[in-house]
Amino acid sequence: MTLAPDTPYHRIAEWLGRKRPRYFQALPMTMPTVADHLLAQKIDNPIDCMIAYGGQVAPLVRKLVRDALDVPIVEVYSSNDCGQIAHQCEAGSLHILSELALVEIVDDAGQPCPVGVEGHIVVTVLHNSVLPLIRYEIGDVAAFAPSCSCGRTLPVIGSITGRTKNLFRFGDDRPVAPYDSEAYKILAKVMDPTWYQIAQTGPMSVEIRFVSRDELSAEGERFIKERMPNIWRNAKPEINFNRLEAMPTRPGQKHIVFVNEWEPALTPDYSEA
Numbered sequence: 663m664t665l666a667p668d669t670p671y672h673r674i675a676e677w678l679g680r681k682r683p684r685y686f687q688a689l690p691m692t693m694p695t696v697a698d699h700l701l702a703q704k705i706d707n708p709i710d711c712m713i714a715y716g717g718q719v720a721p722l723v724r725k726l727v728r729d730a731l732d733v734p735i736v737e738v739y740s741s742n743d744c745g746q747i748a749h750q751c752e753a754g755s756l757h758i759l760s761e762l763a764l765v766e767i768v769d770d771a772g773q774p775c776p777v778g779v780e781g782h783i784v785v786t787v788l789h790n791s792v793l794p795l796i797r798y799e800i801g802d803v804a805a806f807a808p809s810c811s812c813g814r815t816l817p818v819i820g821s822i823t824g825r826t827k828n829l830f831r832f833g834d835d836r837p838v839a840p841y842d843s844e845a846y847k848i849l850a851k852v853m854d855p856t857w858y859q860i861a862q863t864g865p866m867s868v869e870i871r872f873v874s875r876d877e878l879s880a881e882g883e884r885f886i887k888e889r890m891p892n893i894w895r896n897a898k899p900e901i902n903f904n905r906l907e908a909m910p911t912r913p914g915q916k917h918i919v920f921v922n923e924w925e926p927a928l929t930p931d932y933s934e935a
Contacts (some may be wrong), residue, residue, distance in 0.1 A: 663683075671696055685713060690718060691723065711736055712727060714741075717918075718739075720919060739854070741749075741788075745787070746762060747759060748819050752812060756822075762787070765783060767781040777806045831925070832897035833897060838897065845860060854874055855873060857909040858871065858872040860921075863923050865924065868899045868925075873906050887901050
């Protein structure tokens with residue numbers, strides 16, 4: 663059964679308690695909020711597993727869901743145009759569904775990137791005979807990983823660091839793909855965020871928006887300002903902080919952790935590659 667995208671979180675929790683499905687599929691940032699409502703309404707958890715689509719599952723989301731419900735999150739990597747592209751195995755790797763799509767990761771010149779080197783994801787869809795998509799650049803930045811310990815031989819996407827349009831660019835015009843896992847580790851050292859977003863607001867300025875129970879201390883601000891440049895190729899933009907009272911996203915709205923509000927990033931053209 664599918665719920666309307668704008669269904670309020672408390673109604674989603676109520677429905678889960680009434681219908682008691684074993685699996686719940688949703689956008690990543692919907693999951694911890696629904697988990698909180700299940701606890702608040704004292705509904706026995708009916709879920710064995712959550713399935714995430716529409717965005718990479720941030721470490722914060724996994725932690726909040728694990729702390730609240732003690733259930734795993736399985737990540738599905740897909741796009742509206744290409745359908746399912748990869749699926750997470752029990753070892754945590756994203757395996758490409760090679761029977762559905764040919765996936766390449768290429769550099770700015772359209773040349774293949776070796777394992778471990780980030781590039782742009784290019785997809786050739788194998789199951790759509792009505793509208794063929796050949797070497798279709800979907801706007802994601804990622805890297806291949808070595809074979810997985812689970813034993814499957816399907817190619818592995820090791821990391822998806824962000825979308826091309828959400829890359830940061832400081833000073834030298836080189837695009838920077840911020841790492842969500844590393845950013846979260848830095849923030850978690852000095853606060854317990856239930857939501858956060860990092861926006862580039864100028865050529866050398868960044869705003870960190872967050873929701874947390876407590877104010878961020880001056881010492882915490884200094885810690886973040888010292889550590890964040892390490893994940894931005896040592897660029898040192900001015901960092902401002904904006905503590906919000908509540909998560910500004912609506913039910914069904916996709917949450918973007920990193921957003922470039924200063925300028926749109928250039929999207930490479932691989933039509934001639």
